[in-house]
Amino acid sequence: MVLRQRIHDAFKETMERMTGPRMVSAFKEKGVLSVSDFVKAGDNLVSKCPTWSWEVGEPSKKKVYLPANKQYLITRNVPCLRRAYSVEEEYEAAGGEVLLDNEDNDGWLATHGKPKETKNEEEDDLPSMETLEISKGRAIQSIPSYFGGEEEDDIPDMADFDDSGNLVEPDDPATLRNQYFVAHEPEDENILRTRTYDVSITYDKYYQTPRVWLTGYDESRMPLQPELVLEDVSQDHAHKTVTIEDHPHLPGKHASVHPCRHGAVMKKIIDVLMSRGVEPEVDKYLFLFLKFMASVIPTIEYDYTMDFDLGSSSS
Amino acid sequence: MASNPSPSSPSLNSGSVLQFDRFQSLVDVGFWHRLSSLKLETLGIDQSPITLVGFFAPHSRAQVSNHLTLLSESLPTAPIEHASSIETNLGNRNRCPVPGILYNTNTLEEFKELDRDNLLQIEANKILEDIRLGKVEEDSTLLLRFLVISYADLKTWSFRYLFAFPALVIDPPATLMSLQPATQILTAEEAESLSAACNEWRSSSLTAGIPFFIVSINSDSQATLRPLKDWESCQGDQNKLLFGFYDPCHLKTNPGWPLRNFLTFICLRWKLQKVRFFCYRERLGLANLEVSLIGDALISIQKEPQYIPKVVGWERIGNRLALRCISLAESMDPQRLAASAA
Incomplete structure (x- = not known):
């Protein structure tokens, strides 16, 4: 599997080098985007949903076919209050999924809008973050190091770190204390620690589609191991369509939704829209795309505002 | 430092002490990557403080506060002298630039022995001076100066660090x-x-x-x-x-x-x-x-014009210093990278 992926990556890389970027739009015919379509759709996303912005990324990873100041899109600090499986259980109970592509088992699931439309209801489900008690056992020194435990031996060396200098500070009356919500151990399976995500969208030159990347942080704002990110991916997709790879513009490994079927699914969505008499515009591509991504990462509440009528029974 | 725990009682009958929610830090992995190459390629054993640019934005999503974020762009590019990349970040509404300073030590011992009270006081004095000299009216981000101390262990690719968001303590509190x-x-x-x-x-x-x-x-x-x-x-x-x-x-x-x-x-x-x-x-x-x-x-006007307020602001989780350690051997150690690519 890993080998296959590597061979494929090498092939893809070679193809990308040999073929020029798509310049002609094949948006309606194939569900894919040219480079300029991607930039146009990205500009529209940034203007309608200003929590998204264009970024430059690592200079060494700059893609010449994209504008220097519009290499990829990112939105930061997106909350993820529950793990994906808890939402899936609700879905199944509600019968709320449609298979967009049932020719094989790789079909994408489309949702009827947001997992749980009623935000208030969800807030009611969660105990007030402010009142949750601090877990005393979680001294900061014990925060696990990124990527496995080999460093654990090293961490106790901080035990003698002089913590006495600022003793006056906990008594500072103007500092609000105990703000850190650390959830109880899950008596209720739905309550887990709040994670946050940086969600980025890059242009995949080979598949000529956008590609979503996830960078996760735990509730104390330390990076999540990419393996743990898979808990926030629909279990139909974890390890299958969601893989852990090098980010094209950032250092390190990140979880990504593999774009191999994006074009086909987008084509289907566009066909549905057209059959309902809606003429899809290329600058709305990313809104449709992000709505479709919500079926893969149902609990990561990124912004895409527009409530599209996909022609289905969406409310 | 005085350790008198009794909080000053509010001077008025109605109202309570105004309490501020702490700032929280978040460091993107890219920051450590760039700091490492800066150490290896440019700084060597030089431990001079490094100018940083942190980024933040107004709260925008239910139930989560926004952070002060460090990205790879927070560090100066190669020639240190041309510090502040604030200009290049102007205009990105999701990245309001904030000036900061980094003290990175070469050894763990030096990291532990840093005089944190003094470092925090130095930053607070800068804020106070910027207020008194009217610099804040020109550049209000000076009120948000922050401080990071770190020890970057480039043998094991692990990074220990601690943030501070210096705040001047007025007495009595607002x-x-x-x-x-x-x-x-x-x-x-x-x-x-x-x-x-x-x-x-x-x-x-x-x-x-x-x-x-x-x-x-x-x-x-x-x-x-x-x-x-x-x-x-x-x-x-x-x-x-x-x-x-x-x-x-x-x-x-x-x-x-x-x-x-x-x-x-x-x-x-x-x-x-x-x-x-x-x-x-x-x-x-x-x-x-x-x-x-x-x-x-x-708020009460401080009586003496040259009054020097106390300062607080080391990042905490609960009552403990939010001392953090991150290991990036998996993504940075050349040997491991070679092994995983084999």
């Missing part, structure tokens, strides 16, 4: 008289006008990164946002004035940390004792006055 959603304080017309003015401020590349401002509402309910340097001219007209700031905090009950030095500034520099402040917050990246708050605070 008293909170009221704090409510902005929509409950303003008329519908005022709220609509203020929303529009904030959205305009946030979408112009000239003002998007300026986190402190004055809101002026005239008798026709029209709101305008003015930079701090317009303070003098704001006083003449009979408009209602609010002191606005980008609030990273999500709580309905408390304002965020940036208000703290802002109030101190208003009290020391403009000699106001009663301040109506505006915690600016967003939804979907747009002004939202349901979640934005307006509050009234009373």
Whole structure:
């Protein structure tokens, strides 16, 4: 599997080098985007949903076919209050999924809008973050190091770190204390620690589609191991369509939704829209795309505002 | 340091001590990657402090506060002398630049022995000086100066670090008289006008990164946002004035940390004792006055002009210092990278 992926990556890389970027739009015919379509759709996303912005990324990873100041899109600090499986259980109970592509088992699931439309209801489900008690056992020194435990031996060396200098500070009356919500151990399976995500969208030159990347942080704002990110991916997709790879513009490994079927699914969505008499515009591509991504990462509440009528029974 | 635990009692019968929600830090992995190459390629064993640019934005999504974030762009590029990359980041509304400083040590012992009280006091003194010399009116982000100490162990690719967000402690502390959603304080017309003015401020590349401002509402309910340097001219007209700031905090009950030095500034520099402040917050990246708050605070003018306030601000989790350790061997160690690629 890993080998296959590597061979494929090498092939893809070679193809990308040999073929020029798509310049002609094949948006309606194939569900894919040219480079300029991607930039146009990205500009529209940034203007309608200003929590998204264009970024430059690592200079060494700059893609010449994209504008220097519009290499990829990112939105930061997106909350993820529950793990994906808890939402899936609700879905199944509600019968709320449609298979967009049932020719094989790789079909994408489309949702009827947001997992749980009623935000208030969800807030009611969660105990007030402010009142949750601090877990005393979680001294900061014990925060696990990124990527496995080999460093654990090293961490106790901080035990003698002089913590006495600022003793006056906990008594500072103007500092609000105990703000850190650390959830109880899950008596209720739905309550887990709040994670946050940086969600980025890059242009995949080979598949000529956008590609979503996830960078996760735990509730104390330390990076999540990419393996743990898979808990926030629909279990139909974890390890299958969601893989852990090098980010094209950032250092390190990140979880990504593999774009191999994006074009086909987008084509289907566009066909549905057209059959309902809606003429899809290329600058709305990313809104449709992000709505479709919500079926893969149902609990990561990124912004895409527009409530599209996909022609289905969406409310 | 004095360790007298008794909190000063509020000087008024009504109202309570105004409490600020701490700022929180988040470091992108890219920051450590760039710091490592900076150490290896440029700095060597030089331990001079490094100028940083941190980024933050107003609160925008339910239930999570925004952070002060360090990215790889937070560090200067190769020639250290041309520090501040603040200019290149102007205009990105999701990245309001904040000046900071990094003390990175070469050994763990040096890291542990850093005189943290002194380092924090140095930053606080800079803030105080910027207030007294009027620099804050020109560049309000100076009120948000932050400090990071770190030990980058490039043998094991692990990084230990601790943040501080220095806040000047005024004594007695400010008293909170009221704090409510902005929509409950303003008329519908005022709220609509203020929303529009904030959205305009946030979408112009000239003002998007300026986190402190004055809101002026005239008798026709029209709101305008003015930079701090317009303070003098704001006083003449009979408009209602609010002191606005980008609030990273999500709580309905408390304002965020940036208000703290802002109030101190208003009290020391403009000699106001009663301040109506505006915690600016967003939804979907747009002004939202349901979640934005307006509050009234009373502050006492410090009697001695050369008064040096105490300072607090080391990041904490609970009552402990938020000392962190991150290991990036998996993604940085050349040997491991080679092994995983084989």
